[in-house]
Amino acid sequence: MNPHPLYKLGGSMKSAARxxxxxxxxxxxxxxxxxxxxxxxxxxxxxxxxxxxxAIKAVAGTPVKLNSVMKTGAKGTxxxxxxxxxVMSFGPDTEVxxxxxxxxxxxxxxxxxxxxxxxxxxxxxxxxxxxxxxxxSLKTPTGTIGVRGTNFAVKIEPQ
Amino acid sequence: xxxxxxxxMGVMVVPLVVGCATPPPPPAPSPKLVAYAVLLDNxxxxxxxxxxxxxxGTVAVNRSKNAVNLxxxxxxxxxxxxxxxxxxxxxxxxxxxxxxxxxLYFESGGTQLTAESQALIAKIVADAAKRPAADISVxxxxxxxxxxxxxLGLQRAQAVSGLIAGAGLxxxxxxxxxxxxxxxxxxxxxxxxxxxxxxxEVTVR
Numbered sequence: 255m256n257p258h259p260l261y262k263l264g265g266s267m268k269s270a271a272r273x274x275x276x277x278x279x280x281x282x283x284x285x286x287x288x289x290x291x292x293x294x295x296x297x298x299x300x301x302x303x304x305x306x307x308x309a310i311k312a313v314a315g316t317p318v319k320l321n322s323v324m325k326t327g328a329k330g331t332x333x334x335x336x337x338x339x340x341v342m343s344f345g346p347d348t349e350v351x352x353x354x355x356x357x358x359x360x361x362x363x364x365x366x367x368x369x370x371x372x373x374x375x376x377x378x379x380x381x382x383x384x385x386x387x388x389x390x391s392l393k394t395p396t397g398t399i400g401v402r403g404t405n406f407a408v409k410i411e412p413q
Numbered sequence: 414x415x416x417x418x419x420x421x422m423g424v425m426v427v428p429l430v431v432g433c434a435t436p437p438p439p440p441a442p443s444p445k446l447v448a449y450a451v452l453l454d455n456x457x458x459x460x461x462x463x464x465x466x467x468x469x470g471t472v473a474v475n476r477s478k479n480a481v482n483l484x485x486x487x488x489x490x491x492x493x494x495x496x497x498x499x500x501x502x503x504x505x506x507x508x509x510x511x512x513x514x515x516x517l518y519f520e521s522g523g524t525q526l527t528a529e530s531q532a533l534i535a536k537i538v539a540d541a542a543k544r545p546a547a548d549i550s551v552x553x554x555x556x557x558x559x560x561x562x563x564x565l566g567l568q569r570a571q572a573v574s575g576l577i578a579g580a581g582l583x584x585x586x587x588x589x590x591x592x593x594x595x596x597x598x599x600x601x602x603x604x605x606x607x608x609x610x611x612x613x614e615v616t617v618r
Contacts, residue, residue: 294546295509295510295544295546295618296508296509314545315585332507333507333508333509334509337588339512339618341508341509343505343507343508344504344507345501345503345504346503360595374504375504376453376505376508378508394483395448396484396485397465397483399450399464399465400464400465400466401461402461403461404452404460404461404462405453405455405461406453406461406463407450407451407453407501408449408450408483409448409449410447410483411447
Protein backbone atom coordinates (compact mmCIF):
# COMPACT_ATOMS: atom_id res chain seq x y z
CA MET A 255 0.00 0.00 0.00
CA ASN A 256 2.70 2.49 1.03
CA PRO A 257 5.82 1.84 -1.03
CA HIS A 258 9.11 2.19 0.77
CA PRO A 259 10.44 5.76 0.19
CA LEU A 260 13.60 4.28 -1.32
CA TYR A 261 11.50 2.28 -3.71
CA LYS A 262 10.17 5.45 -5.31
CA LEU A 263 13.70 6.68 -6.03
CA GLY A 264 14.66 3.54 -7.94
CA GLY A 265 14.00 4.66 -11.52
CA SER A 266 15.73 8.02 -11.37
CA MET A 267 19.19 6.96 -10.24
CA LYS A 268 22.31 6.50 -12.31
CA SER A 269 23.50 2.95 -12.70
CA ALA A 270 26.25 2.87 -10.06
CA ALA A 271 24.16 4.71 -7.53
CA ARG A 272 21.29 2.39 -8.31
CA UNK A 273 23.40 -0.64 -7.48
CA UNK A 274 24.32 0.90 -4.11
CA UNK A 275 20.70 1.80 -3.49
CA UNK A 276 19.62 -1.74 -4.29
CA UNK A 277 21.98 -3.12 -1.71
CA UNK A 278 20.43 -0.73 0.79
CA UNK A 279 16.94 -1.75 -0.20
CA UNK A 280 17.63 -5.43 0.09
CA UNK A 281 19.14 -4.78 3.48
CA UNK A 282 16.43 -2.41 4.66
CA UNK A 283 13.73 -4.79 3.49
CA UNK A 284 14.12 -6.64 6.75
CA UNK A 285 14.19 -3.49 8.87
CA UNK A 286 11.38 -1.65 7.09
CA UNK A 287 8.29 -1.27 9.23
CA UNK A 288 10.29 -0.23 12.32
CA UNK A 289 11.47 -3.77 12.92
CA UNK A 290 8.06 -5.40 12.90
CA UNK A 291 8.66 -9.16 12.97
CA UNK A 292 4.98 -10.01 12.88
CA UNK A 293 1.50 -8.56 13.19
CA UNK A 294 -1.50 -9.19 15.37
CA UNK A 295 -4.23 -10.69 13.18
CA UNK A 296 -7.01 -11.64 15.59
CA UNK A 297 -8.06 -10.29 19.00
CA UNK A 298 -11.00 -10.99 21.27
CA UNK A 299 -11.30 -9.31 24.67
CA UNK A 300 -8.28 -7.73 26.35
CA UNK A 301 -4.83 -8.21 24.82
CA UNK A 302 -1.67 -6.12 24.72
CA UNK A 303 1.68 -6.10 22.92
CA UNK A 304 4.60 -4.10 24.31
CA UNK A 305 6.63 -1.76 22.14
CA UNK A 306 9.79 -0.43 23.77
CA UNK A 307 8.55 -1.69 27.14
CA UNK A 308 5.19 0.08 26.87
CA ALA A 309 2.04 -2.05 26.67
CA ILE A 310 -0.23 -1.16 23.73
CA LYS A 311 -3.79 -2.40 23.34
CA ALA A 312 -3.66 -5.02 20.58
CA VAL A 313 -5.85 -4.73 17.48
CA ALA A 314 -5.53 -6.39 14.08
CA GLY A 315 -2.43 -4.77 12.55
CA THR A 316 -0.56 -4.04 15.81
CA PRO A 317 3.12 -4.80 15.08
CA VAL A 318 5.05 -7.33 17.15
CA LYS A 319 8.78 -6.56 17.53
CA LEU A 320 11.84 -8.18 19.03
CA ASN A 321 11.42 -8.26 22.85
CA SER A 322 7.69 -7.57 22.60
CA VAL A 323 5.64 -9.09 25.41
CA MET A 324 2.34 -10.47 24.12
CA LYS A 325 -0.28 -10.72 26.85
CA THR A 326 -3.96 -11.57 27.11
CA GLY A 327 -6.40 -10.73 29.90
CA ALA A 328 -8.64 -13.11 31.85
CA LYS A 329 -11.06 -13.42 28.92
CA GLY A 330 -8.78 -12.41 26.06
CA THR A 331 -7.46 -14.34 23.07
CA UNK A 332 -5.07 -13.18 20.34
CA UNK A 333 -3.47 -14.48 17.15
CA UNK A 334 -0.13 -13.31 15.68
CA UNK A 335 1.47 -14.21 12.34
CA UNK A 336 5.24 -13.75 12.06
CA UNK A 337 7.17 -12.93 8.91
CA UNK A 338 8.58 -16.42 8.60
CA UNK A 339 4.93 -17.61 8.46
CA UNK A 340 4.94 -18.91 12.03
CA VAL A 341 1.48 -18.56 13.55
CA MET A 342 0.83 -18.24 17.29
CA SER A 343 -2.46 -18.04 19.11
CA PHE A 344 -2.93 -17.23 22.77
CA GLY A 345 -5.62 -18.27 25.22
CA PRO A 346 -6.79 -16.23 28.22
CA ASP A 347 -4.30 -15.03 30.86
CA THR A 348 -1.27 -15.89 28.72
CA GLU A 349 2.11 -14.19 28.51
CA VAL A 350 4.77 -14.85 25.85
CA UNK A 351 7.91 -12.80 25.05
CA UNK A 352 9.91 -12.84 21.82
CA UNK A 353 13.54 -13.06 23.01
CA UNK A 354 15.29 -13.67 19.70
CA UNK A 355 14.15 -13.34 16.10
CA UNK A 356 16.30 -13.43 12.98
CA UNK A 357 14.77 -14.13 9.59
CA UNK A 358 17.17 -13.45 6.72
CA UNK A 359 17.15 -16.75 4.82
CA UNK A 360 19.29 -15.35 1.99
CA UNK A 361 22.08 -14.79 4.52
CA UNK A 362 21.35 -17.92 6.56
CA UNK A 363 20.44 -15.84 9.64
CA UNK A 364 17.67 -17.80 11.30
CA UNK A 365 16.61 -17.75 14.95
CA UNK A 366 13.32 -17.78 16.82
CA UNK A 367 13.45 -17.87 20.60
CA UNK A 368 10.43 -17.10 22.76
CA UNK A 369 9.56 -17.60 26.40
CA UNK A 370 6.20 -18.38 27.94
CA UNK A 371 5.46 -17.76 31.62
CA UNK A 372 1.80 -18.81 31.80
CA UNK A 373 -1.38 -19.51 29.90
CA UNK A 374 -2.18 -21.51 26.80
CA UNK A 375 -0.45 -21.24 23.43
CA UNK A 376 -0.75 -22.88 20.03
CA UNK A 377 2.21 -22.62 17.65
CA UNK A 378 2.28 -23.57 13.97
CA UNK A 379 5.94 -23.21 13.11
CA UNK A 380 7.07 -21.51 9.92
CA UNK A 381 10.06 -21.16 7.63
CA UNK A 382 12.68 -20.77 10.38
CA UNK A 383 11.81 -24.19 11.84
CA UNK A 384 11.74 -25.68 8.35
CA UNK A 385 15.15 -24.27 7.34
CA UNK A 386 16.92 -24.63 10.70
CA UNK A 387 14.96 -26.63 13.30
CA UNK A 388 17.58 -26.26 16.03
CA UNK A 389 17.14 -22.45 15.81
CA UNK A 390 13.61 -22.53 17.25
CA SER A 391 12.88 -22.82 20.97
CA LEU A 392 10.25 -21.92 23.54
CA LYS A 393 11.40 -21.47 27.13
CA THR A 394 8.99 -22.37 29.92
CA PRO A 395 9.43 -21.87 33.69
CA THR A 396 10.64 -25.48 34.04
CA GLY A 397 12.50 -26.27 30.80
CA THR A 398 12.82 -25.62 27.08
CA ILE A 399 10.66 -26.89 24.22
CA GLY A 400 12.48 -27.55 20.95
CA VAL A 401 10.49 -27.41 17.72
CA ARG A 402 11.09 -29.63 14.72
CA GLY A 403 8.70 -28.13 12.19
CA THR A 404 5.29 -28.65 13.59
CA ASN A 405 1.98 -27.75 15.19
CA PHE A 406 1.91 -27.94 18.97
CA ALA A 407 0.18 -26.48 22.01
CA VAL A 408 1.38 -25.65 25.51
CA LYS A 409 -0.55 -25.15 28.72
CA ILE A 410 1.05 -23.67 31.84
CA GLU A 411 -1.29 -23.10 34.75
CA PRO A 412 -0.19 -22.66 38.37
CA GLN A 413 -2.68 -24.31 40.73
CA UNK B 414 24.78 -16.79 56.31
CA UNK B 415 25.13 -15.97 59.99
CA UNK B 416 21.56 -14.72 60.15
CA UNK B 417 20.33 -17.86 58.38
CA UNK B 418 22.25 -20.08 60.76
CA UNK B 419 20.88 -18.22 63.77
CA UNK B 420 17.36 -18.56 62.46
CA UNK B 421 17.82 -22.27 61.83
CA MET B 422 19.38 -22.72 65.24
CA GLY B 423 16.47 -20.85 66.77
CA VAL B 424 13.97 -23.12 65.10
CA MET B 425 15.83 -26.22 66.23
CA VAL B 426 16.53 -25.00 69.73
CA VAL B 427 13.18 -23.51 70.67
CA PRO B 428 11.23 -26.82 70.87
CA LEU B 429 13.96 -28.33 73.05
CA VAL B 430 13.80 -25.46 75.43
CA VAL B 431 10.04 -25.09 75.70
CA GLY B 432 9.33 -28.79 75.35
CA CYS B 433 5.83 -29.16 74.00
CA ALA B 434 5.57 -25.81 72.20
CA THR B 435 3.89 -25.85 68.78
CA PRO B 436 6.29 -27.40 66.26
CA PRO B 437 7.44 -25.14 63.43
CA PRO B 438 5.09 -25.23 60.45
CA PRO B 439 6.24 -27.48 57.59
CA PRO B 440 7.64 -25.58 54.60
CA ALA B 441 4.85 -24.48 52.24
CA PRO B 442 4.69 -26.84 49.25
CA SER B 443 5.69 -25.16 45.98
CA PRO B 444 2.56 -24.50 43.90
CA LYS B 445 1.76 -27.48 41.71
CA LEU B 446 2.27 -26.59 38.08
CA VAL B 447 -0.21 -28.05 35.63
CA ALA B 448 1.92 -27.75 32.55
CA TYR B 449 2.28 -29.81 29.42
CA ALA B 450 3.16 -29.53 25.74
CA VAL B 451 1.24 -31.57 23.18
CA LEU B 452 1.94 -32.30 19.53
CA LEU B 453 -0.95 -31.68 17.12
CA ASP B 454 -1.52 -32.64 13.48
CA ASN B 455 -0.02 -30.43 10.79
CA UNK B 456 -2.36 -29.01 8.17
CA UNK B 457 -1.44 -31.88 5.82
CA UNK B 458 -2.27 -34.49 8.48
CA UNK B 459 1.35 -35.28 9.29
CA UNK B 460 2.89 -34.78 12.72
CA UNK B 461 6.30 -33.16 13.26
CA UNK B 462 8.14 -33.44 16.55
CA UNK B 463 8.87 -31.45 19.67
CA UNK B 464 11.37 -32.01 22.44
CA UNK B 465 11.29 -30.97 26.07
CA UNK B 466 14.58 -30.47 27.88
CA UNK B 467 15.05 -29.83 31.60
CA UNK B 468 17.63 -30.74 34.25
CA UNK B 469 16.57 -34.40 34.02
CA GLY B 470 17.23 -34.71 30.28
CA THR B 471 15.36 -34.52 26.99
CA VAL B 472 12.06 -36.14 26.03
CA ALA B 473 11.04 -36.32 22.35
CA VAL B 474 7.39 -36.33 21.29
CA ASN B 475 6.72 -37.35 17.70
CA ARG B 476 3.16 -38.65 17.55
CA SER B 477 0.04 -36.54 17.22
CA LYS B 478 -1.85 -35.92 20.50
CA ASN B 479 1.12 -37.14 22.50
CA ALA B 480 2.21 -34.87 25.33
CA VAL B 481 5.02 -34.36 27.78
CA ASN B 482 4.63 -32.83 31.24
CA LEU B 483 6.75 -29.75 31.88
CA UNK B 484 7.14 -30.28 35.63
CA UNK B 485 9.67 -33.07 35.69
CA UNK B 486 10.40 -34.99 32.51
CA UNK B 487 8.01 -37.90 32.03
CA UNK B 488 7.54 -40.37 29.22
CA UNK B 489 5.16 -39.09 26.52
CA UNK B 490 1.52 -39.98 27.00
CA UNK B 491 -1.66 -39.57 24.93
CA UNK B 492 -4.07 -36.72 25.65
CA UNK B 493 -7.75 -37.44 24.97
CA UNK B 494 -9.83 -35.26 22.64
CA UNK B 495 -12.00 -33.87 25.46
CA UNK B 496 -8.97 -32.53 27.32
CA UNK B 497 -7.52 -31.05 24.14
CA UNK B 498 -10.83 -29.39 23.38
CA UNK B 499 -11.12 -28.01 26.92
CA UNK B 500 -7.53 -26.75 27.10
CA UNK B 501 -6.98 -25.59 23.53
CA UNK B 502 -10.27 -25.50 21.57
CA UNK B 503 -10.72 -21.73 21.85
CA UNK B 504 -7.09 -21.04 21.01
CA UNK B 505 -7.08 -23.20 17.93
CA UNK B 506 -10.27 -21.43 16.81
CA UNK B 507 -8.51 -18.05 17.33
CA UNK B 508 -5.56 -19.11 15.17
CA UNK B 509 -4.95 -16.71 12.26
CA UNK B 510 -5.44 -18.09 8.76
CA UNK B 511 -2.35 -19.85 7.41
CA UNK B 512 -0.23 -17.64 5.11
CA UNK B 513 -0.62 -18.23 1.36
CA UNK B 514 2.16 -18.18 -1.26
CA UNK B 515 1.81 -17.37 -4.95
CA UNK B 516 4.49 -17.95 -7.62
CA LEU B 517 4.47 -15.68 -10.65
CA TYR B 518 6.65 -16.45 -13.68
CA PHE B 519 8.33 -14.17 -16.22
CA GLU B 520 9.34 -14.09 -19.86
CA SER B 521 13.10 -14.30 -20.33
CA GLY B 522 15.35 -11.38 -19.39
CA GLY B 523 12.82 -8.77 -18.23
CA THR B 524 9.85 -7.92 -16.05
CA GLN B 525 7.10 -9.18 -18.37
CA LEU B 526 4.85 -11.68 -16.55
CA THR B 527 3.70 -14.77 -18.42
CA ALA B 528 0.02 -14.65 -19.38
CA GLU B 529 -0.91 -17.32 -16.81
CA SER B 530 0.81 -15.42 -14.03
CA GLN B 531 -0.90 -12.12 -14.87
CA ALA B 532 -4.15 -13.77 -13.83
CA LEU B 533 -2.74 -14.30 -10.32
CA ILE B 534 -2.57 -10.56 -9.58
CA ALA B 535 -6.31 -10.34 -8.94
CA LYS B 536 -6.20 -13.53 -6.85
CA ILE B 537 -3.47 -12.13 -4.61
CA VAL B 538 -5.42 -8.93 -4.03
CA ALA B 539 -8.60 -10.90 -3.28
CA ASP B 540 -6.78 -13.21 -0.85
CA ALA B 541 -5.29 -10.23 1.03
CA ALA B 542 -8.70 -8.53 1.22
CA LYS B 543 -10.13 -11.51 3.13
CA ARG B 544 -7.49 -11.26 5.87
CA PRO B 545 -7.41 -8.88 8.84
CA ALA B 546 -4.36 -6.58 8.53
CA ALA B 547 -2.67 -8.51 5.72
CA ASP B 548 1.09 -8.08 5.39
CA ILE B 549 2.84 -9.05 2.18
CA SER B 550 6.34 -10.04 1.10
CA VAL B 551 7.40 -9.93 -2.54
CA UNK B 552 10.68 -11.74 -3.35
CA UNK B 553 12.19 -11.60 -6.85
CA UNK B 554 14.22 -14.46 -8.34
CA UNK B 555 16.01 -15.01 -11.64
CA UNK B 556 17.55 -17.86 -13.61
CA UNK B 557 21.35 -17.97 -14.04
CA UNK B 558 21.40 -16.28 -17.45
CA UNK B 559 22.94 -12.79 -17.53
CA UNK B 560 25.09 -11.09 -14.90
CA UNK B 561 22.87 -8.50 -13.21
CA UNK B 562 20.45 -10.86 -11.55
CA UNK B 563 20.19 -9.19 -8.13
CA UNK B 564 18.97 -6.11 -9.96
CA LEU B 565 16.67 -8.05 -12.29
CA GLY B 566 15.15 -9.96 -9.35
CA LEU B 567 14.44 -6.66 -7.60
CA GLN B 568 12.95 -5.16 -10.76
CA ARG B 569 10.65 -8.17 -11.06
CA ALA B 570 9.59 -7.89 -7.43
CA GLN B 571 8.98 -4.15 -7.88
CA ALA B 572 6.92 -4.81 -11.01
CA VAL B 573 4.71 -7.29 -9.15
CA SER B 574 4.44 -4.98 -6.14
CA GLY B 575 3.31 -2.20 -8.49
CA LEU B 576 0.76 -4.46 -10.17
CA ILE B 577 -0.85 -5.66 -6.93
CA ALA B 578 -0.87 -2.09 -5.56
CA GLY B 579 -2.50 -0.93 -8.79
CA ALA B 580 -5.10 -3.68 -8.49
CA GLY B 581 -6.16 -2.34 -5.09
CA LEU B 582 -4.06 -4.31 -2.59
CA UNK B 583 -4.74 -3.39 1.02
CA UNK B 584 -1.88 -4.31 3.36
CA UNK B 585 -0.29 -2.99 6.55
CA UNK B 586 3.16 -3.62 5.07
CA UNK B 587 4.66 -4.78 1.77
CA UNK B 588 8.34 -5.77 1.71
CA UNK B 589 10.07 -5.96 -1.68
CA UNK B 590 13.38 -7.81 -1.92
CA UNK B 591 15.54 -9.77 -4.37
CA UNK B 592 17.30 -13.09 -3.98
CA UNK B 593 18.72 -12.80 -7.53
CA UNK B 594 19.96 -16.18 -8.73
CA UNK B 595 20.89 -17.35 -5.20
CA UNK B 596 17.72 -19.34 -4.57
CA UNK B 597 17.04 -21.45 -7.66
CA UNK B 598 13.86 -23.52 -7.74
CA UNK B 599 15.49 -25.76 -10.36
CA UNK B 600 19.25 -26.20 -9.89
CA UNK B 601 21.11 -25.32 -13.11
CA UNK B 602 24.67 -24.45 -14.17
CA UNK B 603 25.52 -20.77 -14.71
CA UNK B 604 24.14 -19.05 -17.83
CA UNK B 605 21.15 -21.34 -18.17
CA UNK B 606 17.70 -20.08 -19.13
CA UNK B 607 15.14 -21.81 -16.89
CA UNK B 608 11.53 -20.56 -16.86
CA UNK B 609 10.83 -22.10 -13.42
CA UNK B 610 13.59 -19.98 -11.89
CA UNK B 611 12.33 -16.67 -13.37
CA UNK B 612 9.78 -15.98 -10.69
CA UNK B 613 8.47 -13.75 -7.95
CA GLU B 614 7.11 -15.28 -4.77
CA VAL B 615 4.34 -13.32 -3.10
CA THR B 616 3.41 -14.36 0.42
CA VAL B 617 0.18 -13.04 1.92
CA ARG B 618 -0.04 -13.28 5.71
